[in-house]
Amino acid sequence: MNIVIIGLGVIGGGYAMALREAGYTEVYGVDSNITTLEKAKVLGIIKEGCLTGESVIPKADLVILAVYPDLVKEFIRNNIKLFKDGLIITDVTGIKEPFIEEVTEILPENIDFVFGHPMAGREKKGIDYATNTVFKGANYLITVTPKNKEENIELIQELAYKMGFKKVKKISPKYHDEMIAFTSQLPHALAVALINSDIEGRDTGSFIGDSYRELTRIANINERLWSELFLGNKNNLIVSIENFQRELESIKECIKNDNKDELEKLFVKSTKRRENL
Amino acid sequence: MNIVIIGLGVIGGGYAMALREAGYTEVYGVDSNITTLEKAKVLGIIKEGCLTGESVIPKADLVILAVYPDLVKEFIRNNIKLFKDGLIITDVTGIKEPFIEEVTEILPENIDFVFGHPMAGREKKGIDYATNTVFKGANYLITVTPKNKEENIELIQELAYKMGFKKVKKISPKYHDEMIAFTSQLPHALAVALINSDIEGRDTGSFIGDSYRELTRIANINERLWSELFLGNKNNLIVSIENFQRELESIKECIKNDNKDELEKLFVKSTKRRENL
Known part of the structure; x- marks a missing residue:
């Protein structure tokens, strides 16, 4: 599975570490900061890093958006032509209901966005503070929408367990x-x-x-x-x-x-x- | 120096551990719970344990009161005849101003009460939760009164450092x-x-x-x-x-x-x- 992480900050960087530890090797990183990409490469947590997504997004099976909430819609708008049919997207956003409504509006029918929320983080920002230890034993929430395919929800759930989360709960965005x-x-x-x-x-x-x-x-x-x-x-x-x-x-x-x-x-x-x- | 700790709960027990680690061997415990005394003896953190103070308080150079605030006055009233001339008393109470006024009123002239507050503790009570690790690196406060002798303040300060506290600050009860x-x-x-x-x-x-x-x-x-x-x-x-x-x-x-x-x-x-x- 080709995985592209957008944003290698404290959460995206931690995800890359967790995925490497779980045995995933085809993990690519996109970040607007060249130093961040270099650090991720040196740490060996991404196979390749790019400043923009053109070269890696088209081959992605899963895109993980680890960016500020208000950049998620922007990302979809700007990259919609690069998504392959059946692409799964997930996120790490801490709020869901109005956010999901807005995102779902602009999402193509053949893309499945499984919204996730890792209940772990650090007070600092940036790849220098990234670690996957915070995910170990933590809660992970999936906010299910009517459009989600059951197999894709299962895939995100499995991924969370492999990354070290202890408990995955599926709930409505409102709750x-x-x-x-x-x-x-x-x-x-x-x-x-x-x-x-x-x-x-x-x-x-x-x-x-x-x-x-x-x-x-x-x-x-x-x-x-x-x-x-x-x-x-x-x-x-x-x-x-x-x-x-x-x-x-x-x-x-x-x-x-x-x-x-x-x-x-x-x-x-x-x-x-x-x-x- | 003969030290008597009154109350071997989570704080008094922790003090006994810290004193043992600091090399004090003449440490006695008074507690109304026989099981607590037995546990302290098995742990090797007191030389002797007693249900009441008659046998140990008369030989004490320092009495550490690790009891509920409202028991401090009661303790002094009940044991006043056992105190030797020049005895130093200290406490672990988390509030000071009205408390010190009340205690000072009933205190004999030849006894010096140096009021202390270890800024460390645990949410649980009882000797089973006692540990001296909580004191390591913690703050310790001494609330100085006009009656305190300088050498006794120094003694309590030194003791706090030896027990592992990192910073001792001397301030007024009001502050x-x-x-x-x-x-x-x-x-x-x-x-x-x-x-x-x-x-x-x-x-x-x-x-x-x-x-x-x-x-x-x-x-x-x-x-x-x-x-x-x-x-x-x-x-x-x-x-x-x-x-x-x-x-x-x-x-x-x-x-x-x-x-x-x-x-x-x-x-x-x-x-x-x-x-x-």
């Missing part, structure tokens, strides 16, 4: 976006708000333990990518933020009213939920 | 509580509110990545200890929660108004702060 707003985008919003709420000029570093370190790791955030993800899933994310705000307000009320019993109940609830996770 | 509300109690409040804001019955586990896992680790929380810490530092914690609420509201407003530029600015700010940490 995906609802859940991701809560499990991924909300934590990022909290991390950003936490570190931004610090008072300027304090020697905070001397007062932190593991909890602050962990809760702010993802406050180091790719602003272009995450502003797209936040705005692309705005309704779900606002619901998640507001559910969270109500819970935080409950805690604050307990503190204000010296309500130890109620506070302990909230802690017992959170402990039980965390243990069940 | 300690302000900072800890932000770096420790607020993250715990956020973790609890995050997991409690999940909608009951969803298969959340299939949709999580590292970020949700990290942000909720401390939602597994000792309800007795943390309700004491929250209520014992209520004014500072409410300020920290409200500063956080304003930042989260700013993010929500950006999302509601599709204000990508402003959202990116908040992300750039948080990234810079995290990198400087």
Whole structure:
């Protein structure tokens, strides 16, 4: 199987590593950065790298789009004539419902786009931070559309397992976006708000333990990518933020009213939920 | 130096391990749980264990109180006649200002209580989860009072370094509580509110990545200890929660108004702060 990865950044580069480890040898990379292509070649994770797709896309059986969400449509428009009949495309985008609608509109009938979401990543960008270890044991989501062929969904599922993902779940784009707003985008919003709420000029570093370190790791955030993800899933994310705000307000009320019993109940609830996770 | 640790739970047990590794051999443990004492003896981290302090406290040069904050005063009241002249006491309590005032009131003149706060711990309780690895590279805070003798502060500082702490900072109880509300109690409040804001019955586990896992680790929380810490530092914690609420509201407003530029600015700010940490 000929695989072409578009974008060899922290995710695309990690995919190339995972595919090499899984035994795939016909993996090609397309990236607009020549240094990135050279690094990928030196690492031995691609057979060949190109600045544009003309020479490699026509022979692709599978194209993996590891680019910013708003570049996916652009890529399809610009390369539509290079796709061979029966090509499978997949992606790594963190939001799905409106995104899938837009992409499906411009997609030729003979191309099957199986939308995927690897639930793993790193806060840094670029091939220098790429690694496939983050995928090992991680969740992988497939958001199924009515146009997808069963055998192609199976192929993407198998590929995810071979790359090291532990659990592959098939769900609707709508449910995906609802859940991701809560499990991924909300934590990022909290991390950003936490570190931004610090008072300027304090020697905070001397007062932190593991909890602050962990809760702010993802406050180091790719602003272009995450502003797209936040705005692309705005309704779900606002619901998640507001559910969270109500819970935080409950805690604050307990503190204000010296309500130890109620506070302990909230802690017992959170402990039980965390243990069940 | 004879050291008596009161309470061989997750922190007191960890201290005993750290002291053994640092070469201290005259370390005694007092715990009301006989099984805990037996385990500590089998681990070789105490020379002797006792259910009450009568036999070991009189020979102590240093008493380390690793018990719940509200038991510290009780301990002093009940054991005051056993303290030898010049005894040094230290603690591991996560809040200081009102706590220190209360303790100092009942403390005899010839006893020096050097209040300490190891910025490390685990979400679980009990000796089975005790380890000294959490202290390695961690912060240690000493909240100095006017009654403390310089040589005793030095002794506690040296002890912290020998136990593996990387940085010891001496500060006022007031500043300690302000900072800890932000770096420790607020993250715990956020973790609890995050997991409690999940909608009951969803298969959340299939949709999580590292970020949700990290942000909720401390939602597994000792309800007795943390309700004491929250209520014992209520004014500072409410300020920290409200500063956080304003930042989260700013993010929500950006999302509601599709204000990508402003959202990116908040992300750039948080990234810079995290990198400087």
